[in-house]
Amino acid sequence: MDEILISSCFLKNDHAKEIIPYGSGHINKTYLVNSVRGNTFLLQQINNNIFTDVDSLMRNIDLITSYIKCHYPTKTTLEIIKTIENKLYLSTNDGYYRGYKFINNSTSIDIVTDPNDMYICGKGFGEFLLMLADFDAKLLKETIPNFHNTESRFTDFMLTCKKDVKNRVSLCKEEIEFVTSRKKYCSRIISLLNSGEMPYRVTHNDTKINNILLDKDTHEILSVIDLDTVMPGSVCYDFGDSIRAGCNSAAEDEKDLSKVNFMIEFFKSYARGYLEQTKNKLTKTEIDNLAFSGILMTYECGMRFLTDYLNGDTYFKTTRPNQNLDRARNQFKLVSDMEKLLPEMEEYIASICK
Ligand code: ADP
Ligand code: GN1
Ligand code: MG
Numbered sequence: 001m002d003e004i005l006i007s008s009c010f011l012k013n014d015h016a017k018e019i020i021p022y023g024s025g026h027i028n029k030t031y032l033v034n035s036v037r038g039n040t041f042l043l044q045q046i047n048n049n050i051f052t053d054v055d056s057l058m059r060n061i062d063l064i065t066s067y068i069k070c071h072y073p074t075k076t077t078l079e080i081i082k083t084i085e086n087k088l089y090l091s092t093n094d095g096y097y098r099g100y101k102f103i104n105n106s107t108s109i110d111i112v113t114d115p116n117d118m119y120i121c122g123k124g125f126g127e128f129l130l131m132l133a134d135f136d137a138k139l140l141k142e143t144i145p146n147f148h149n150t151e152s153r154f155t156d157f158m159l160t161c162k163k164d165v166k167n168r169v170s171l172c173k174e175e176i177e178f179v180t181s182r183k184k185y186c187s188r189i190i191s192l193l194n195s196g197e198m199p200y201r202v203t204h205n206d207t208k209i210n211n212i213l214l215d216k217d218t219h220e221i222l223s224v225i226d227l228d229t230v231m232p233g234s235v236c237y238d239f240g241d242s243i244r245a246g247c248n249s250a251a252e253d254e255k256d257l258s259k260v261n262f263m264i265e266f267f268k269s270y271a272r273g274y275l276e277q278t279k280n281k282l283t284k285t286e287i288d289n290l291a292f293s294g295i296l297m298t299y300e301c302g303m304r305f306l307t308d309y310l311n312g313d314t315y316f317k318t319t320r321p322n323q324n325l326d327r328a329r330n331q332f333k334l335v336s337d338m339e340k341l342l343p344e345m346e347e348y349i350a351s352i353c354k
Helices: 003-008 054-071 115-131 150-163 173-180 183-195 235-246 264-278 284-311 323-352
Strands: 016-021 029-035 040-046 090-092 095-101 201-203 212-215 221-224 231-233
Touching: 003 016, 003 029, 003 040, 115 201, 115 212, 115 221, 115 235, 115 264, 150 173, 150 183, 150 284, 173 284, 173 323, 183 284, 201 235, 235 264, 235 284, 264 284, 264 323, 284 323
Parallel strands: none
Antiparallel strands: 016 029, 029 040, 040 095, 090 095, 201 231, 212 221
């Protein structure tokens, strides 16, 4: 089945005319579809290797977006376009597809250059956490179990090194040493969650900056998107992942590490926006761990990129050889920068939460 036919399954009394690859996500295949009658929508082929239970995935997204639409009717949210057979997704021999309303006049930022954009995105992701604060987490199916369980990520990583299916271990000894020497990071948040000292909340879990849409002209918040991983988690996962993605002075796969620097001013802007929204909601334990969460999420993501490189690049989309290794090195450079700046980051968070 070709993509024109697939797209037409989401269009009543209309047909797809042109299909353009869209965005720069690492997981799903995203297309902008224009129809004969002048309609536009977003088509995504869901990555079924990663999201094995598409039915539960789409039910989660339907529940969350319907909840936001009902409780916050003035807010823009992601909206599923059902198939002409009134289903949440289309199942074909070539895979699973879904439609989303295209959010007009929007932009998503891959590399942040203006600290004010970080402030705005902090507010946006903070508001998202608040909007779902009373959503019943039990309704959600975990789409990727142990997604941010850094301890289990570490176990997977060690197993991958042991198997060394692509004989790549000898090519990244230094990076492997970087990961193993920081094993102590892995348990900090997960043990606070397990002991009940830190609450589970409904979190987004993939808060990279290009997963929020801003108005192209005013850069005001339009909507948080990419809701595949909304599940119970820690606020530290959301805060830390935005810091990882947004405070990098270079692209996530930049090879020249002299260009990769952690931008502490961007950290402060994001923290200000996020905490303006959430500080009255968060516990002291959560607030005390926010600065560290930037390190943890960057370390974890680097470890995931390195694991994927060792496995032969089967998880994250790649467009060139060694891209996952470059991504891992890039993340580890940021971790090293943040380790030096941790006291300043902690002091800043404490000062704005006084
Ligand atoms: P992935 O899981 O592969 O990251 P996303 O759902 O994040 O896929 O979509 C990829 C990109 O497509 C986003 O970063 C954003 O630029 C764009 N995008 C996604 N959904 C919409 C939408 N409803 N309206 C406009 N742009 C969108
Ligand atoms: C993926 O889907 P996307 O591109 O927004 C990944 C995140 C990583 C990120 C690294 C479901 O995010 O966990 O942090 O790449 N999403 C999934 O860029 O694994
Ligand atoms: Mg995305």
